[in-house]
Amino acid sequence: MRRIWDAPGGVHPPDNKAQSLTSSIGQLPLPEKLILPLTQHVGAAAKVCVSVGEKVLKGQKLASASASISAAIHAPSSGWITAIEERAVAHPSGMSAPCIEITCDGEDRWIECMGYPDYKQATPPQLRNLIADAGVAGLGGAGFPSAAKLERGTHMPVDTLIINATECEPYITADDILIRERADQIIQGIDIISHLLGTPKTILIGIENNKPEAIAALNHHCQGSGIEVVSFPTKYPSGGEKQLIYILTGKEIPSGHLPADLGIVCLNSSTVFAIKRAVIDGEPLISRITTLAGEACDINRNYEILIGTPVSHLLAQNAFHPELCSRLIMGGPMMGFSLTSSDVPLVKSSTCILAPSHTEIPDDDPVQACIRCGLCAEACPASLLPQQLYWYARADDHERLQAHNLFDCIECGACSYVCPSNIPLVQHYRSSKADIVNARTAKATAAVARERFEFRQVRLEMADTVREAKREARRIVTEKAKITSPTTTQPSGSSAADIIKAAQLRGTARQASPEQQRAKLERTLMAAEMRLKEAQQRLLQATNNASVDQQAQQLASVEAAKRKVEQATQRLTEVSH
Amino acid sequence: MAFKQVSSPHGHARQSTGQIMQLVLLATLPGLLVLSYQFGWGLLINILIATTAAISAEALILKLRNRPIEFYLRDYSAVVTAVLLGLALPPLAPWWLVVVATAFSIIIAKQLYGGLGSNPFNPAMVGYVVALISFPIEMTTWVTPVSLLAADVSHPGLLESLAIVFAGNSPVDGVTGATPLDLFKHSDGLLVEQIYQNNSLFSRASFAGVGWEWANMAFLIGGLALLKARIFTWHGPIAMLGTLALMSMLFWDGGSSDSPGSPVMHLFSGASMLGAFFIVTDPVSSTVSNRGRLIYGALIGLLVYVIRAWGSYPDAVAFAVLLGNFAAPFIDNYTVPRTYGHSKSRRATDKEKSE
Numbered sequence: 001m002r003r004i005w006d007a008p009g010g011v012h013p014p015d016n017k018a019q020s021l022t023s024s025i026g027q028l029p030l031p032e033k034l035i036l037p038l039t040q041h042v043g044a045a046a047k048v049c050v051s052v053g054e055k056v057l058k059g060q061k062l063a064s065a066s067a068s069i070s071a072a073i074h075a076p077s078s079g080w081i082t083a084i085e086e087r088a089v090a091h092p093s094g095m096s097a098p099c100i101e102i103t104c105d106g107e108d109r110w111i112e113c114m115g116y117p118d119y120k121q122a123t124p125p126q127l128r129n130l131i132a133d134a135g136v137a138g139l140g141g142a143g144f145p146s147a148a149k150l151e152r153g154t155h156m157p158v159d160t161l162i163i164n165a166t167e168c169e170p171y172i173t174a175d176d177i178l179i180r181e182r183a184d185q186i187i188q189g190i191d192i193i194s195h196l197l198g199t200p201k202t203i204l205i206g207i208e209n210n211k212p213e214a215i216a217a218l219n220h221h222c223q224g225s226g227i228e229v230v231s232f233p234t235k236y237p238s239g240g241e242k243q244l245i246y247i248l249t250g251k252e253i254p255s256g257h258l259p260a261d262l263g264i265v266c267l268n269s270s271t272v273f274a275i276k277r278a279v280i281d282g283e284p285l286i287s288r289i290t291t292l293a294g295e296a297c298d299i300n301r302n303y304e305i306l307i308g309t310p311v312s313h314l315l316a317q318n319a320f321h322p323e324l325c326s327r328l329i330m331g332g333p334m335m336g337f338s339l340t341s342s343d344v345p346l347v348k349s350s351t352c353i354l355a356p357s358h359t360e361i362p363d364d365d366p367v368q369a370c371i372r373c374g375l376c377a378e379a380c381p382a383s384l385l386p387q388q389l390y391w392y393a394r395a396d397d398h399e400r401l402q403a404h405n406l407f408d409c410i411e412c413g414a415c416s417y418v419c420p421s422n423i424p425l426v427q428h429y430r431s432s433k434a435d436i437v438n439a440r441t442a443k444a445t446a447a448v449a450r451e452r453f454e455f456r457q458v459r460l461e462m463a464d465t466v467r468e469a470k471r472e473a474r475r476i477v478t479e480k481a482k483i484t485s486p487t488t489t490q491p492s493g494s495s496a497a498d499i500i501k502a503a504q505l506r507g508t509a510r511q512a513s514p515e516q517q518r519a520k521l522e523r524t525l526m527a528a529e530m531r532l533k534e535a536q537q538r539l540l541q542a543t544n545n546a547s548v549d550q551q552a553q554q555l556a557s558v559e560a561a562k563r564k565v566e567q568a569t570q571r572l573t574e575v576s577h
Numbered sequence: 578m579a580f581k582q583v584s585s586p587h588g589h590a591r592q593s594t595g596q597i598m599q600l601v602l603l604a605t606l607p608g609l610l611v612l613s614y615q616f617g618w619g620l621l622i623n624i625l626i627a628t629t630a631a632i633s634a635e636a637l638i639l640k641l642r643n644r645p646i647e648f649y650l651r652d653y654s655a656v657v658t659a660v661l662l663g664l665a666l667p668p669l670a671p672w673w674l675v676v677v678a679t680a681f682s683i684i685i686a687k688q689l690y691g692g693l694g695s696n697p698f699n700p701a702m703v704g705y706v707v708a709l710i711s712f713p714i715e716m717t718t719w720v721t722p723v724s725l726l727a728a729d730v731s732h733p734g735l736l737e738s739l740a741i742v743f744a745g746n747s748p749v750d751g752v753t754g755a756t757p758l759d760l761f762k763h764s765d766g767l768l769v770e771q772i773y774q775n776n777s778l779f780s781r782a783s784f785a786g787v788g789w790e791w792a793n794m795a796f797l798i799g800g801l802a803l804l805k806a807r808i809f810t811w812h813g814p815i816a817m818l819g820t821l822a823l824m825s826m827l828f829w830d831g832g833s834s835d836s837p838g839s840p841v842m843h844l845f846s847g848a849s850m851l852g853a854f855f856i857v858t859d860p861v862s863s864t865v866s867n868r869g870r871l872i873y874g875a876l877i878g879l880l881v882y883v884i885r886a887w888g889s890y891p892d893a894v895a896f897a898v899l900l901g902n903f904a905a906p907f908i909d910n911y912t913v914p915r916t917y918g919h920s921k922s923r924r925a926t927d928k929e930k931s932e
């Protein structure tokens with residue numbers, strides 16, 4: 001038996017999984033239209049490679065990966081491209097984003113698929129290309145492009161491959177049912193990935209013990225394969241990548257590092273299934289299993305939905321009662337976000353649509369004062385002190401927030417879940433994180449702007465110097481010309497003597513200019529030194545009575561002034577030699 | 578159609594601050610019953626006066642601060658403070674003593690600091706200490722446990738008790754007397770054994786001191802129930818009781834005339850259990866991390882013993898807790914837990930970004 005490590009924190013919300021597990025994976029009738037956002041994954045938006053009016057076949061590529069972290073998008077059904085424009089997409093802020101709209105022709109005609117059943121013959125880069133080409137991105141919710149993840153795994157030998165079948169969010173059963181019905185294909189997928197990663201020593205499937213049927217199916221198919229199925233007690237959020245890795249291996253991913261740095265690659269079980277399809281069947285990622293749950297729908301069930309299916313289509317097929325629905329959630333109740341409209345499409349990372357009734361998930365109770373009960377700290381899987389973070393977040397104390405490792409918060413919501421005073425802790429952390437990131441960017445931009453400004457100043461000064469030197473040279477030339485050839489009457493510039501003379505004159509001009517340059521540079525140096533003195537004075541004042549930020553600013557300007565003095569001195573010595 | 582925009586997590590554990598406070602109140606019941614049995618109506622009257630005073634004071638301040646009164650009263654924190662204070666003040670104390678102590682707790686120690694969650698000191702203990710310092714005589718007069726009353730004396734009945742509390746009638750002779758800790762404190766020069774033999778308070782006790790031992794037992798039971806309901810963690814109470822036991826073991830001194838008393842007597846006398854499970858666990862004024870609570874609890878246990886053994890007050894939970902409250906922010910500073918993925922924990926005042 002493999003040792004199970006007990007991850008800190010965690011909560012036990014009612015799992016509500018039985019409702020959607022009463023029937024097998026269902027199919028929906030083809031929607032009229034499919035809407036495909038160009039960004040369904042972490043990373044850069046895909047680049048469109050079709051145009052409006054074009055007829056496309058099922059599985060045809062519509063947009064290709066535009067960067068190393070990006071994912072291609074394919075037509076989930078055959079039809080016409082009827083629009084490429086901004087549409088409302090599923091996003092916490094209810095924003096719109098570029099999308100491709102397909103009007104289905106109802107034929108659902110496949111493009112020819114080139115599978116690679118003989119994947120053992122393929123090299124890792126070939127396999128990665130296949131996966132990248134199929135547009136596979138993490139289906140567990142995060143949506144990280146899988147090829148990029150597997151690529152990272154090649155920088156270092158991978159000794160542990162972990163398949164995440166935890167599915168710790170309440171209500172969601174998509175992974176569970178997929179494993180129950182198609183465990184064999186998932187094992188095939190694991191085999192492909194194992195081959196790609198150079199056969200890691202340990203291959204583990206991590207699954208919570210509330211899924212006995214899925215565990216049995218996996219055990220059945222894993223016999224003799226060397227893959228270990230590890231089940232462990234149910235606790236939210238065991239399915240977080242960092243948490244799962246700890247539970248199975250006892251290792252912590254150091255802050256700011258990736259699992260690959262420890263020789264670990266962790267993939268979701270549905271992602272593994274998509275990889276199997278991409279490699280063996282040659283089918284791109286155009287569908288996924290999504291759970292529909294909640295009392296506002298008469299039917300609760302898992303569907304194999306086409307990516308791009310509008311949420312409203314899914315709801316309409318399942319006797320949805322909007323008046324009963326307290327909120328519409330994409331994802332699970334703990335980390336999912338609320339949709340303001342049901343017109344948005346389902347995407348690659350849509351694990352669940354939850355339409356709870358008012359009794360199921362009532363409106364939030366009013367927020368009370370924090371009583372420092374510490375329940376949040378006990379629930380936090382990252383061992384943070386949520387109540388302290390909340391304190392600092394309210395005070396906008398960015399430094400303390402970072403000192404208390406705000407950025408190690410995985411936004412799992414366990415703290416808010418247990419808070420007896422109903423404080424929306426995670427919401428505070430999210431906005432503080434955004435504020436800090438914005439402030440950082442602003443600072444970086446300001447630094448760049450300052451540097452640019454200074455560079456411009458220097459450049460202008462240099463140009464000035466050069467121009468003045470030239471002017472001076474010209475003056476000397478003309479004066480000398482007056483002296484040396486007062487009787488120039490013949491047309492100039494043709495004789496050899498003239499050319500030599502001109503060259504000599506230029507030489508004199510060049511000799512004359514250093515004096516000028518030097519004087520100018522000396523002036524510049526003086527000015528720069530004065531500015532430095534001023535800046536130092538200001539800094540001194542600031543140290544006594546200004547905020548840290550202002551101090552930093554003053555310090556920066558002192559540095560800048562120093563740099564200028566140095567530059568001027570250097571140029572001066574150059575010129576004098 | 579438009580749906581509501583709400584932030585995750587959706588749904589919530591079914592436990593509100595008000596419910597937690599109600600559970601705490603419920604857990605004081607066994608202790609209250611035993612104390613009332615032992616000492617008569619006085620405690621119940623204390624609690625009623627304190628609760629009325631606390632709610633009025635809280636409502637008054639909320640009104641002055643322009644806060645929704647009903648909403649804040651529903652967190653039950655004022656009632657908890659009142660009940661704890663009522664349990665700690667001597668039974669049959671004059672009503673104004675209870676009112677002054679309660680009003681001080683709620684108005685000065687809690688609301689002036691910003692209300693629930695912002696008070697650095699435990700309000701009930703502040704009220705208690707203020708009363709103790711201002712009215713030492715009233716505060717050190719305790720009722721004699723029922724089983725030790727002379728045959729012809731009994732505890733005053735309800736009406737009689739009310740008359741004592743409100744009209745200032747004096748109780749019948751023999752109804753009030755010393756507490757075990759008092760007795761112990763003022764029995765210098767006697768061997769522990771002698772003290773035990775000479776005093777019915779000890780000689781007729783089952784293990785620690787008549788009246789007190791069972792009250793402490795009852796608070797222990799209430800506290801364990803709260804622990805089981807995960808209202809607080811074991812760290813604070815166990816650290817406090819453990820340190821108290823350890824200290825009294827170390828300085829037991831074989832029961833000589835200098836001995837400050839046995840571990841059992843210390844654990845089951847005075848406010849030991851009430852303090853450990855209902856005061857030390859007050860989240861607002863204690864430390865936040867579990868490691869911090871171990872230190873905090875131990876510190877209070879140590880102080881309780883030191884004050885009991887060598888200080889001038891026979892019981893010391895209130896002083897010890899206030900000193901602990903005072904130290905809590907410092908303890909917090911050095912006990913920030915190690916975050917996942919970080920090699921070491923940091924101090925709260927460290928400002929720069931961690932590695």
Ligand code: SF4
Pocket residue numbers: 369370371372373374375376377386387390415418419420421422423425
């Ligand atoms: S759970 Fe809520 S009330 Fe308790 S300490 Fe955390 S934030 Fe404060």
Ligand code: SF4
Pocket residue numbers: 379380381382383384386408409410411412413414415416425426429
């Ligand atoms: S949301 Fe962040 S702070 Fe809250 S429990 Fe999860 S990791 Fe901890």
